[in-house]
Amino acid sequence: MDLSCFKAYDLRGRVPDQLNPKLAEHIGRAYVEVTGAKKIIVGYDIRLSSREISEALCSGLMAAGADVYDIGLCGTEMVYFATSHYDMDGGIMVTASHNPRDHNGMKMVGPESRPISSDNGLNDIRDRVLEPFADAHDQGRYQTLETMSAYIDHLLGYINGADLKPLKLVVNAGNGGAGLVIDELEVHLPFEFLKVHHNPDGHFPNGVPNPILEENRAATADAVKASGAAMGIAWDGDYDRCFFFDENGRFIEGYYIVGLLADQFLRKTGPGKVIHDPRLIWNTLDLVAAAGGVAVESKTGHAFIKQRMRDEDAVYGGEMSAHHYFRDFAYCDSGMIPWLLVAERLCQAGCTLSSLIDARIEAYPASGEINRTIADPATVIAAIEAKYGADAKSVSHVDGVSVEYDDWRFNLRMSNTEPVVRLNVESRGDIPLMREKTDELLVEMERLNAL
Template sequence: MTTSPRLSCFKAYDIRGRVPDELNPTIAYRLGLAYAERFAPQRVALGCDIRHSSRSLLEALALGLNHGGSAVVDIGYCGTEEVYFAAQQAGYDGGIMITASHNPADYNGMKLVRENAIPISGDTGLRDLEAAVAASTAEPQGTPEIERVDMRPDYVAFLRGYVANRRIDPLRVVVNAGNGTAGLLIEALKPHLPIEFIGIHTEPDPDFPNGIPNPLEPQNRQTTSDAVIAHGADFGVAWDGDFDRCFLFDEQGRFIEGYYIVGLLAEALLRETPGATIIHDPRLTWNTIAMVERAGGRAVQSKTGHAFIKERMRAEDALYGGEMSAHHYFRAFAYCDNGTLPWMLIAALISETGKPLSALVDERMALFPASGEINRRVADIGTTIAAIEQHYAPAAQKIERVDGLSIEYPEWRFNLRASNTEPLIRLNVEARGDTELMQRKTEELLAMIDTTSGVTA
């Protein structure tokens, strides 16, 4: 039995690699051909971020789709959610977003969906596409036929409709687009919301003069935090490059871990749809489960990663899903992740409750203190996880392997898992109302990881 050759740019649930050695127009062209042959779409929506390589990759991809028999619509520079929106519309049979999100400037990638924005991941077609691309010798020749459509007005109308029955007061909000494409959507939203937007790095710039947009990195948060304080803003928002993740700061300039936002949004949405199902990931769970159950909902755990969450969302017809990594998924958005609806809902919650964001999350942060995700590079992830399990499992109350290793005790728990996108091991620790215990166990686990890592400084 022979196995298909692997291409390094094909990841667990998307495509991402360094340009041009891992991803280039030839691969993009062959992917377009393979996508057209595998899914037989009549019409595919394409969009891209503002990286230097994005337009050339889009045009090569379009050419491959054309040669495979598909018409192509270019919706321009946009966010991933706008491609998902396009793929939900009548007359579209799929969508592909060209983006490397928060990766370095010399990277690019693609996120692929079928009709109704159904994701294409490893076991739903991505491995087949990889095999077809790896086996292909086709070379791009000719000029693509591309129809250009401005879909942003329709998308803005959808967003406005989502909050039409919610109260939003005249708030002041700091928005940090990180020189990605989020600023384009904010500009389109301005006339339609009673919000004073204070923009930071809102001009798209492929050179990312203010650093690669990844607010999960602590060093990238200070600019937003300082601006919230300086302008007396009600809250702040920062995004990654294709704004499918939404990061929030309270009125004190404090970065709020995505974990606590998941519970907050779940509870708010359950008030409108009692008894609905909420999907969450296994990394940090106790606060989400407690808030969902308190609101009369049903909490269901899914493996980490947007493709897995979306699949579970569809299977359960879930109202909402959230990951601590700041991905938020909505049934009203074809079960897809969206980086705009979360902050709009937060604006509505602040307006409707009369409480600042800090007051909405402080109690939950005290009840379930968490470490946030900590990354370590190790020589052999399997060996490290096995050593941790051997040490902690004997006294454990509960052990799960839904995603990596989750070990639970009455008063604290942790999850240790391999990254799906980088050669890293990721640790999350939480406790019940005991910050000191959480910190002590986090330090204990990190020391053990470092001891078994096999990586020298």
């Protein structure tokens, strides 16, 4: 079997050559044998191949002796929620997130929705797939489980309904699964939703839902500007990430949303810990400290963030890549909780989203993440550190290398999932300096790459 669909954090590959029902059935058997799980949540996204792959996966799980609780068409975070909420032994979501439409995959968790990745079981499952299987003496049972009602109730628990006022919001599900949840939330909220690319459609008639790509942002931005909406929200296909547009249709970098959510959450909970990634940090540090919280830096990536949140009992964690994690959501990421919190903040403050964000961008302008393909990333990163680190105020290796001066800093790291190097630069209130240093670093990276 071709096992190239097994990645560092999950499974993703083309259907049917890299992932197909036969392989899915074997993965189900291997999952049970490796984890020992007896009660497992299974859900699937809107991709055309997802139901068939899910059915084969369920067959394998039951053949190995596990009971399957099928929650049906859903988003990744609903599998996280159901696994934790119903005290299951594990959960598997059939999804390829924002990969091309002919791809599919799986995201796996264990008890309490703890992630299963390459360093804690995923490689063992991959290796077990290749060995022969025998059916369990007692076959597992299959049943469906209605999860949406409890999930909606949980989401609404993050906001104070008495503070909410009528708002006009543009919502773009990208023909993924988010629209189904918006329809359920709509009856509980005083908001007017203008729905763009709303209906689930695995053909992805408007392109694969991935709002981090600039070419996928126009539909949301244009709808905000045309309607005079208070903000726009767009999701990826399995809606574990959400992206924001202000009332002018401007896309808001995820870095500034992390600070906004940290501030909003600490206002609710009082002093607590906030986990953040090391790529861009100054705005987050400033806002967390002002709200009486403690900021804790973690290596980038959902498995690292979730573990650090558990270790620190953090109330919230955020990555600039638009993943937002919540202690009361089993320390998992959600694409629904963030926009509810931001909408609540707009209602409470009686101001625009741009007015909340502009001051933060002015205080800590950032380059945004810039990716470059580099032949020998480790050598280039080491050379950059040698050149810039000598005179720096501090050098950190939490993830890649972070070099800090009094008035600017940068982080340079290898991607965990792609053959690229990622650069982020920020300054203290000095846009020309940030741009100058960004250009300088990019030129130096190109020079080193050509050697």
